[in-house]
Amino acid sequence: MVEGLRADVAGREILRGVDLTVSSGEVHAVMGPNGSGKSTLSHVIAGRPGYEVTGGSVRLDGVELLGKPAWQRAQAGLFLGMQYPVEVPGVSMAGALGEALRASGRGGEDVAARIAEEAAAVGLDEVFLSRPLNVDLSGGERKRNEVVQLGVLRPRVAVLDEIDSGLDVDALRAVSRRVAQLATETGMAVLAITHYQRLLAELPVARVHVLRAGRVVDSGGPELALELERTGYAAYGAEEAAG
Ligand code: ADP
Ligand code: MG
Numbered sequence: 001m002v003e004g005l006r007a008d009v010a011g012r013e014i015l016r017g018v019d020l021t022v023s024s025g026e027v028h029a030v031m032g033p034n035g036s037g038k039s040t041l042s043h044v045i046a047g048r049p050g051y052e053v054t055g056g057s058v059r060l061d062g063v064e065l066l067g068k069p070a071w072q073r074a075q076a077g078l079f080l081g082m083q084y085p086v087e088v089p090g091v092s093m094a095g096a097l098g099e100a101l102r103a104s105g106r107g108g109e110d111v112a113a114r115i116a117e118e119a120a121a122v123g124l125d126e127v128f129l130s131r132p133l134n135v136d137l138s139g140g141e142r143k144r145n146e147v148v149q150l151g152v153l154r155p156r157v158a159v160l161d162e163i164d165s166g167l168d169v170d171a172l173r174a175v176s177r178r179v180a181q182l183a184t185e186t187g188m189a190v191l192a193i194t195h196y197q198r199l200l201a202e203l204p205v206a207r208v209h210v211l212r213a214g215r216v217v218d219s220g221g222p223e224l225a226l227e228l229e230r231t232g233y234a235a236y237g238a239e240e241a242a243g
Contacts, residue, residue, distance in 0.1 A: 032211035077156030118151035139166020
């Protein structure tokens with residue numbers, strides 16, 4: 001899916017040739033120290049402005065996403081959960097998701113009922129559903145919100161940045177369980193970005209990739225995350241001058 005991806009931010013090369021392939025229905029983790037380029041990777045995949053792609057490709061079911069605007073990538077089946085989601089005053093979850101479903105040619109009629117179902121699945125109080133999207137939510141509410149969106153939109157590929165940040169154990173469990181179910185039931189491929197092994201205690205992953213200084217320096221099974229928990233990232237060498 002991601003091949004030889006290189007990208008600059010503010011004139012500095014942050015991604016230096018990233019290769020990753022996630023098959024349908026699989027959950028992979030991307031781990032790595034602070035500043036290794038994890039968020040940059042998710043933003044470049046999603047087509048967020050401000051990143052200059054200098055090489056490589058990002059394909060979804062064979063379709064090249066690079067060069068397409070973010071909304072077309074979403075239409076092609078990509079979902080990005082951001083480390084710090086954008087607050088959207090004036091737009092409710094039902095409004096945003098109904099619009100997204102219609103834009104991708106799927107009916108948005110029963111969207112309120114589907115949102116309610118997904119909210120129940122992750123224990124999100126319905127009061128949040130009528131509030132403006134992502135405004136004034138706690139960390140846990142925001143991430144539950146994100147998974148509700150996933151459940152309604154059913155993307156082909158979900159890139160989830162720090163989905164475990166700010167979550168208590170119960171929220172982490174609820175969110176992880178739903179993500180795993182969606183992968184199994186809908187064939188959604190998931191790239192779960194995290195620097196904590198604790199996410200992987202709740203979310204079973206097929207593969208773990210280690211990102212360091214803008215490159216995937218190691219890949220392995222779930223046991224790799226446990227190993228990292230013990231050894232840290234030092235085994236991959238000193239971090240290069242960070243700016
Ligand atoms: P991670 O998510 O792995 O912690 P990031 O992708 O957020 O890492 O950041 C990687 C590097 O890119 C860091 O050195 C960071 O300072 C730099 N960086 C990220 N975004 C910007 C930006 N908008 N302007 C300048 N530098 C940036
Ligand atoms: Mg980050």
